[in-house]
Amino acid sequence: xxxxxxxxxxxxxxxxxxxxxxxxGVALAALGQKVVCIDxxxxxxxxxxxxxxxxxxxxxxxxxxxxxxxxRQAMIKDKRxxxxxxxxxxxxxxxxxxxxxxxxxxxxxxRPEMDWILIDSPAGIERGFRNAIAASDTALIxxxxxxxxxxxxxxxxxxxxxxxxGPGKLIINRIKPELVERGDMLDTADVLEILAVDLIGLIPExxxxxxxxxxxxxxALDPKSKAGQAFRDIARRLMGEDVPFPPxxxxxxxxxxxxxxxxxxGAA
Amino acid sequence: xxxxxxxLTGHGGRSSAKAAKERLIVVLSHDRADIGPGLLETIKQEIxxxxxxHIDVDPATVEVSLFSEGREQHLKADIPxxxxxxxxxxxx
Numbered sequence: 526x527x528x529x530x531x532x533x534x535x536x537x538x539x540x541x542x543x544x545x546x547x548x549x550g551v552a553l554a555a556l557g558q559k560v561v562c563i564d565x566x567x568x569x570x571x572x573x574x575x576x577x578x579x580x581x582x583x584x585x586x587x588x589x590x591x592x593x594x595x596x597r598q599a600m601i602k603d604k605r606x607x608x609x610x611x612x613x614x615x616x617x618x619x620x621x622x623x624x625x626x627x628x629x630x631x632x633x634x635x636r637p638e639m640d641w642i643l644i645d646s647p648a649g650i651e652r653g654f655r656n657a658i659a660a661s662d663t664a665l666i667x668x669x670x671x672x673x674x675x676x677x678x679x680x681x682x683x684x685x686x687x688x689x690x691g692p693g694k695l696i697i698n699r700i701k702p703e704l705v706e707r708g709d710m711l712d713t714a715d716v717l718e719i720l721a722v723d724l725i726g727l728i729p730e731x732x733x734x735x736x737x738x739x740x741x742x743x744x745a746l747d748p749k750s751k752a753g754q755a756f757r758d759i760a761r762r763l764m765g766e767d768v769p770f771p772p773x774x775x776x777x778x779x780x781x782x783x784x785x786x787x788x789x790x791g792a793a
Numbered sequence: 794x795x796x797x798x799x800x801l802t803g804h805g806g807r808s809s810a811k812a813a814k815e816r817l818i819v820v821l822s823h824d825r826a827d828i829g830p831g832l833l834e835t836i837k838q839e840i841x842x843x844x845x846x847h848i849d850v851d852p853a854t855v856e857v858s859l860f861s862e863g864r865e866q867h868l869k870a871d872i873p874x875x876x877x878x879x880x881x882x883x884x885x
Contacts, residue, residue: 721863
């Protein structure tokens with residue numbers, strides 16, 4: 526077994542990196558894959574609460590790197606999915622507590638035991654980002670369909686290319702189909718044209734994400750959640766399956782547009 | 794595709810998404826090439842100065858801009874040659 530290392534990154538904060546990490550991790554583990562999710566946001570630990578594992582932390586990433594704990598001791602096993610693990614970030618330290626070489630060493634130790642290593646990157650382009658991409662095989666760039674998030678995603682794509690970690694794959698999160706439909710939100714084609722990068726996921730804005738995060742049960746565990754389904758689709762694409770992108774503003778939108786085209790006055 | 798629909802349905806001009814896209818295309822060209830509007834203006838003035846040594850150009854009509862093809866950046870200079878300078882070229 527040789528794990529593939531995925532870094533989930535974005536540049537901008539608050540676009541859904543941690544949510545994406547938790548949900549893709551859950552979705553891959555649900556497919557029977559051995560997964561470890563690593564929170565590399567030292568000082569701003571959050572993956573633990575999003576995954577609902579906050580009460581089980583004994584050791585953290587910095588404890589492992591500084592030799593106070595063995596990897597096995599810091600790796601929390603998820604009771605819902607036996608193949609899912611999480612290594613929490615340290616909460617009382619900062620990004621300088623680890624170096625890119627530490628992440629490479631850590632991932633080299635994990636690779637033989639896992640199928641996937643998911644690294645949740647902190648926001649920004651400084652040390653924390655460098656740590657998060659050091660061992661990365663593929664970067665998943667999370668963005669939202671709005672100007673600041675797309676601009677920051679572009680910066681990240683450029684930095685990944687410069688570090689020869691590119692080009693990465695794009696996840697567009699928090700899409701509001703009704704806004705796209707009335708021309709007040711960038712659509713998928715716009716974002717892809719602007720960023721010129723491959724797409725791997727389209728996640729609709731979905732309140733089940735907030736609700737499931739409140740409970741510490743990632744939406745990918747909820748078969749009825751639309752966002753959860755979108756994350757499960759990403760997991761299948763990562764596994765090499767050719768999963769079509771279901772139209773979010775889909776058939777209704779096209780019908781709506783066609784009807785406006787055919788009956789322009791009636792629809793206006 | 795959506796552009797055609799927008800135009801046909803009269804949505805194009807008022808769409809804020811379209812404004813977002815246009816603004817992003819410009820700002821990302823500058824970001825990627827690390828050429829700000831100030832540097833672009835300096836480059837334009839230099840081009841005008843060099844070209845003006847040979848032919849007449851009206852600086853007001855010269856356009857120097859950045860555009861992207863995929864993730865590759867291009868610098869484009871559009872320099873209209875005035876009728877007067879064409880005549881002068883022939884005279885020389």
